[in-house]
Amino acid sequence: MLQSNQRIARIAAHINPPNLQMVEEDSGLERVNCRAKGASSGFKVAILGAAGGIGQPLAMLMKMNPLVSVLHLYDVVNAPGVTADISHMDTSAVVRGFLGQQQLEDALIGMDLVIIPAGVPRKPGMTRDDLFNINAGIVKTICEAIARCCPKAIVNIISNPVNSTVPIAAEVFKKAGVFDPKRVLGVTMLDVVRANTFVAEIMGLDPREVDVPVVGGHAGVTILPLLSQVKPSCSFTQKEIDYLTDRIQNGGTEVVEPLARILRIDYFADPIDVAKAGAGSATLSMAYAAVKFADACLRALRGDAAVVHCAYVASEVTELPFFASKVRLGRNGVEEIYPLGPLNEYERAGLEKAKKELAGSIQKGVSFVRK
């Protein structure tokens, strides 16, 4: 129970702009909203880019996660409004907002998990690599702050191009002397989520029961679904394999732009209506996928066994320094990286294409930090 002076201070703080306001430390009071009941145990999570298309639904879903005790929402714009909004949800996680680069370090101190959807999304006609020029610098600055403030945090990188932003993060951490390959994870969960959905659709299965390993990276041909390893075991025709591979590899583009390709999907009357056509890329399915992955990281941090998901990580599974494959998560992040398993001829050919493109994207990220 709060003392009366503490209650009065809370009310006063709410009359001023909420959530970004510090109340005097020496009066024994705390930052607004930092003492909700039930918030004492659990993990501290920061979302950087929290006011964006992904950030907002991601913040909402993380506020609903009982494993989260403290939720820090950081952005360079609109963080106060999003924080005020989310903070009214009657779940136990305590929400604090942080606006602008001068508050970046405060947002990061003490965090167990940092999720990064900060940066610009694609517009029609762009590849993810076209985002490099803007997003590389954003991810670099954020990771430099993580290295200073919470070098032991698990870092989930969503900002594109993931194939390059993860190597950028790794280089920044190496430079700062804090790189732990177990703790830096590129989020490729949306590829798995899409693959599960599309396979379930054509096989008439419940998507929740389908598990498609998707390996490689997160852009075009680097997204390699291993349809020979789908669980439950499925047998596809070559036409189905071509359709599924193409759709999984181009799922992001399906959201970004109106393509003639979408005409083949019979449940859309007008393909123009289905794409965002300049208003951004996947946000809601990405927030869902990001929360699925973040929740897995938190369950692993708690000590749950057998938490296995695909992620793009520093890896020795191929000759490349980074690769997405199934990993087992534990208290320290990535505890084990699984080999790709038996591939058929189609997948072996796909793997060669994926590696060729990935090598260039990795090098581009590394050079950006080393230059």
Ligand SMILES: NC(=O)c1ccc[n+]([C@@H]2O[C@H](COP(=O)([O-])OP(=O)(O)OC[C@H]3O[C@@H](n4cnc5c(N)ncnc54)[C@H](O)[C@@H]3O)[C@@H](O)[C@H]2O)c1
């Ligand atoms: N990994 C994936 O599977 C996946 C899926 C979808 C989108 N993405 C990527 O996620 C990123 C965000 O997408 P979105 O749709 O949310 O974009 P958005 O433009 O809606 O939101 C991005 C947010 O980042 C903020 N931001 C910009 N610079 C920042 C900085 N320096 N520090 C903190 N925040 C900053 C913006 O203010 C904005 O609120 C894009 O790069 C997009 O390509 C990745």
Ligand SMILES: O=C(O)C[C@H](O)C(=O)O
């Ligand atoms: O396609 C994009 O640009 C966003 C994201 O990488 C996606 O796969 O939806």
